[in-house]
Amino acid sequence: MPDFIRLSSPNFNDRDPVAPLQYIVLHYTGMKTGDAARQRLCDPTAKVSAHYMIEEDGRIFQLVDEDKRAWHAGISFWRGVTDMNSASIGIELVNPGHQFGYRPFTPQQIRSLKPLLRQIIERHRLSAKTCLLAHADIAPMRKEDPGELFPWRDLAQQGFGLWPSPQSVDYGHAEDEDVQVLLRSVGYDCPTGTGYDRATRAALLAFQRRYEPNNLTGTPEKETVARLRALSRDAASG
Numbered sequence: 085m086p087d088f089i090r091l092s093s094p095n096f097n098d099r100d101p102v103a104p105l106q107y108i109v110l111h112y113t114g115m116k117t118g119d120a121a122r123q124r125l126c127d128p129t130a131k132v133s134a135h136y137m138i139e140e141d142g143r144i145f146q147l148v149d150e151d152k153r154a155w156h157a158g159i160s161f162w163r164g165v166t167d168m169n170s171a172s173i174g175i176e177l178v179n180p181g182h183q184f185g186y187r188p189f190t191p192q193q194i195r196s197l198k199p200l201l202r203q204i205i206e207r208h209r210l211s212a213k214t215c216l217l218a219h220a221d222i223a224p225m226r227k228e229d230p231g232e233l234f235p236w237r238d239l240a241q242q243g244f245g246l247w248p249s250p251q252s253v254d255y256g257h258a259e260d261e262d263v264q265v266l267l268r269s270v271g272y273d274c275p276t277g278t279g280y281d282r283a284t285r286a287a288l289l290a291f292q293r294r295y296e297p298n299n300l301t302g303t304p305e306k307e308t309v310a311r312l313r314a315l316s317r318d319a320a321s322g
């Protein structure tokens with residue numbers, strides 16, 4: 085059971101019951117230091133927050149109560165839900181991010197994160213397989229976090245999230261629209277029938293950051309499409 089350091093962020097309001105809590109959204113802070121990030125997440129003029137922030141040394145700060153709506157998602161979408169702040173709990177991991185020197189998350193951070201995830205999933209009866217989202221998943225045109233250095237595969241192997249295992253049938257040809265339909269079926273805000281446009285590329289890149297982190301091309305190559313097909317099938321079967 086992790087210990088929390090309580091800090092009170094004023095940046096929250098009531099959850100909207102129209103979008104029930106079913107997700108956990110992971111972020112990186114994207115600032116030079118954890119101190120700077122913590123100050124910003126508690127600054128009333130910044131109007132941003134998260135429920136938790138995990139320092140590189142593993143300390144967990146709780147900034148907003150879980151029953152309140154923290155302000156971490158911004159304009160976002162997942163499986164038809166647009167009020168992702170109401171539908172989720174937000175966890176920030178301290179990391180300078182792509183702008184200030186992206187680096188691996190520390191073992192201490194991940195060691196603190198796992199029991200926290202387990203607690204949240206149990207407390208709110210979330211689906212361990214499908215509740216975990218990246219900020220980049222729900223806002224692919226604007227966000228990259230927590231990104232390709234986050235240990236998505238390791239967490240999936242421990243039951244947090246899915247990991248695609250493509251079969252030979254998954255390697256067949258796909259038209260642009262097939263890729264769009266697959267991205268949408270997984271949950272991404274992807275248009276269909278528009279050709280391979282900027283929104284499709286952004287969604288595919290978000291998918292690659294998570295499920296194919298050594299191939300960040302944003303283009304639907306055979307392996308990417310195969311993993312997308314496998315994930316879509318697993319997500320549909322729960």
Ligand SMILES: [Zn+2]
Nearest residue numbers: 111112219229
């Ligand atoms: Zn974020």
